Structures are given as structure tokens and as C-alpha cells.
Amino acid sequence: MTATILDGTKVAKRADQVFQETVQELKQHQIIPGLAVILVGDNPASAVYVRNKQRRAEKIGLNYQLFHLPVTVSQDELLELIQRLNQDPQVDGLMVQMPLPAQIDAMVVMNTIAPEKDVDGFSIANVGRLWSGMFGNFPGTPRGIMRLLHEYQVPIAGQHAVVIGRSDIVGKPMAALLLRENATVTIAHSHTRDLRSLTRQADILVVAVGQAGLISGADIKPGAVVVDVGMNRNEAGKLVGDIDFPSVAQVAKMVTPVPGGVGPMTITGLLEQVVTLAQRRVE
Ligand code: GUN
Numbered sequence: 001m002t003a004t005i006l007d008g009t010k011v012a013k014r015a016d017q018v019f020q021e022t023v024q025e026l027k028q029h030q031i032i033p034g035l036a037v038i039l040v041g042d043n044p045a046s047a048v049y050v051r052n053k054q055r056r057a058e059k060i061g062l063n064y065q066l067f068h069l070p071v072t073v074s075q076d077e078l079l080e081l082i083q084r085l086n087q088d089p090q091v092d093g094l095m096v097q098m099p100l101p102a103q104i105d106a107m108v109v110m111n112t113i114a115p116e117k118d119v120d121g122f123s124i125a126n127v128g129r130l131w132s133g134m135f136g137n138f139p140g141t142p143r144g145i146m147r148l149l150h151e152y153q154v155p156i157a158g159q160h161a162v163v164i165g166r167s168d169i170v171g172k173p174m175a176a177l178l179l180r181e182n183a184t185v186t187i188a189h190s191h192t193r194d195l196r197s198l199t200r201q202a203d204i205l206v207v208a209v210g211q212a213g214l215i216s217g218a219d220i221k222p223g224a225v226v227v228d229v230g231m232n233r234n235e236a237g238k239l240v241g242d243i244d245f246p247s248v249a250q251v252a253k254m255v256t257p258v259p260g261g262v263g264p265m266t267i268t269g270l271l272e273q274v275v276t277l278a279q280r281r282v283e
Contacts, residue, residue, distance in 0.1 A: 003252040004152070005261075006227070008144075011151045012264035016060050019275050023061040026278055033278030034063040035119070035270075036085050038096045040078065040104070041071030046097045056267045062274060063090060075104045079112050086114040092281070093119035093274040119273045122168065130176045137273055142174040144265030145206065145227055146181075147272065152254060154204065154225050157182035162198050164188045164215075164242075165208035170229055174206055207242040217247030226255045229262050 023033055035057050039050050050066065057064040067081060078096070085091050094117040100106050110118070115125035121137040129136030149156065161183040165171035175185045188198055199205055199219045207215050208229035220226060230242030241258030249255050256262055 003226075003249040003255040006148055006152055006225075006254050006256045008148060008256060008261040008264045011148055012144075012268045014151075015147065015268045015272065016056065019060040019271050022275050022279070026275075026282065027061070029282050031278055031281050032061075032063045032090070033092050033274055034065065034088075034090045035093045035274045036065045036067065036088075036091045036095075038067045038069065038078070038081065038085075038094075040069045040073055040097070040100055043099065046099070050097055053267055053270065056271060057274075060271060060275075062271070065091070071101050073101075073104075075108065078104060078109060082109070082112045086112075086117060091117060092277040093117055093270075095120045095270075116277070119270055119277070121173065121273075127168075127173075130173060130180075133180055137277070138177065138269075139169055139173045140269030140273065141170050141229065141262065141266040142177050143269030143272060144267070145174060145229075145262060145269075146177050147268060148227075148256070148262070148265050149204075149225070154254065156204070158184070159203040160184045160186070160201055161204040161206065162186045162188060162202035163206045163208065164192075164195070164199070165206075165210075165229070167208065170208040171206075174208065178204070178206075209242050211242055212240050213244050214242045215248065216244040217249075217251040220248060220251050222251050223253045224251070226252045227262060228256050228258050230258065231263070 037050055054064050085094050094113050096109050110122040111124055115123050118126055118137050121139045126136045130138050161178040163171050163175045166187055166189045175187050179185045188195055196219050200221050202224055204225045206227045210230055212232040212234055226248055228241035228243045232240050234240045239259050
């Protein structure tokens with residue numbers, strides 16, 4: 001078997017076209033969806049993420065504002081800016097790029113963002129809504145992965161989904177979204193005993209660990225759908241995921257490549273969230 005590629009680049013492009021049309025419609029109601037991003041300091045990876053967000057946000061016609069603060073900024077100054085943007089009716093979505101410097105408490109920052117503008121879905125209010133099955137804002141990466149699975153009509157209800165990794169950004173919200181769509185969900189992590197026996201049972205396997213080559217073809221069930229969230233550099237400096245792609249592609253029914261799988265869909269998840277929030281201004 002050679003797996004179908006879950007093509008994140010293609011699906012993300014198609015999603016951008018849909019969002020662009022929605023933004024045009026909103027503009028007819030004098031609404032320009034707004035996304036404000038706060039970047040603190042000069043972390044090179046964060047700078048790349050923020051630049052990519054800006055490019056995609058502007059492509060679909062959002063009013064994108066970047067607030068770049070020095071690495072020495074105090075927590076109070078940052079919170080003041082968040083509070084100002086919480087009040088700004090032009091801002092539908094607001095996010096603070098992580099990581100933050102040591103003088104700033106990320107938990108406080110996430111919970112100062114108004115829950116209805118918290119496009120990352122990191123605040124306690126939105127985490128609670130996610131697990132309660134309520135309407136809320138949910139993190140971009142799992143949101144984008146769900147969109148990718150839907151585009152390829154992957155059945156979810158009743159399927160055994162195994163999520164490896166329990167981060168607040170990917171693993172936990174991914175498990176919650178799969179559960180909301182009636183998958184039987186197992187979360188595995190670094191303390192899990194006999195990981196392979198679990199992964200071999202998965203109809204849907206999401207790998208979000210950050211360890212190149214963690215999963216190979218022998219570790220998966222024939223016909224599984226495999227989603228690779230990993231972003232690692234191999235010895236040659238090449239970007240690779242958490243799975244051994246060639247062997248997995250021989251056994252899986254569908255698989256995401258790295259790059260070009262989950263990566264582009266993370267921003268899709270964010271943009272989908274911003275556009276959804278702006279649409280609520282019409283009602
Ligand atoms: N840093 C890495 N990923 C993310 C993300 O999804 N949101 C924020 N705010 N910071 C990040």
C-alpha cells in the first residue's frame with residue numbers, strides 16, 4: 001500500500017480562498033476582521049512564525065497589526081497593551097507569541113487576553129469550553145488538523161484515535177477535538193508503557209512529540225491515518241517530522257508529509273478562528 005498524502009499546502013491554499021471570500025463579504029458590512037499579534041523580543045523562530053502569520057493574514061485581507069516589544073518589557077507594560085487591545089473594537093483576535101522572557105508569567109498573560117479575542121484558545125475559559133463541548137476559541141494546530149481530516153473525509157466517530165504528546169498547544173486540545181467528534185481517544189506520553197502496542201491499534205495516529213523517527217511503518221496499523229506534527233532538523237539540517245515517512249507511507253492509508261502537512265494548516269486554524277469571530281459582529 002502507498003498512502004495518500006494529506007496535502008496541507010493544497011488544503012491551506014483552498015481555505016485561504018474561502019476565507020478571502022468571507023472577508024470580502026464582511027467588508028460589505030463595513031467589517032474588516034482584525035488580528036493583533038504581540039511579539040516580545042527577538043527569538044528567531046518566533047520571528048519566522050509571526051512573519052508567516054502576517055503573510056497569510058494579509059493575503060486573505062485581514063487588518064493585521066504587529067506589536068513588537070523589546071525583550072526587556074515589563075509584565076505590567078505588556079498587560080497594559082493587552083488590555084488596550086481587549087477594548088479595541090477593530091481587534092477580533094489577539095495573540096501573544098510564545099515563548100516569553102523570564103520576567104513575564106505566560107499564564108497571567110494568556111488569562112489577561114479577553115476570552116472572546118483569545119485566538120490561541122490558551123486561556124482557562126477557552127480550555128474549559130473546549131472540554132465542555134461549548135462554543136469557544138481553540139488552538140490553531142489541532143483546529144487545522146481537524147480541517148485537514150475533514151477535507152479528506154477521514155471518518156472520526158467511533159475510530160480509535162491515539163495522540164502521542166500531551167502539550168497544552170497540541171496534544172491535549174487535539175484529544176479534546178477528536179473526542180468532541182466521537183472518536184475513542186487515547187493520549188500517550190513519555191511515561192506510557194508499551195507505546196507500540198497502542199500505536200498499532202490506532203485508526204488515527206497523531207504524533208506530536210518532537211523526536212525524529214519515533215514512529216515507523218512497523219509501529220502502525222495497516223490502513224491507519226497518520227498525522228505528523230513534529231518539526232525536527234536531522235543531521236543534514238533538513239526539516240523532518242516525528243515519523244519515518246517512507247516506511248509509514250507503505251503501511252498507512254493516509255499520511256501528512258513534513259514539510260507541507262500540518263505546518264501550513266496551523267495558520268489555517270488561526271485564520272479560521274479570526275474569521276469566525278469577525279462573522280459574529282454581523283449577527
Ligand atoms: N509559539 C509556538 N506556537 C505558538 C502558538 O500556536 N501560539 C503562540 N501564541 N505562540 C506559539
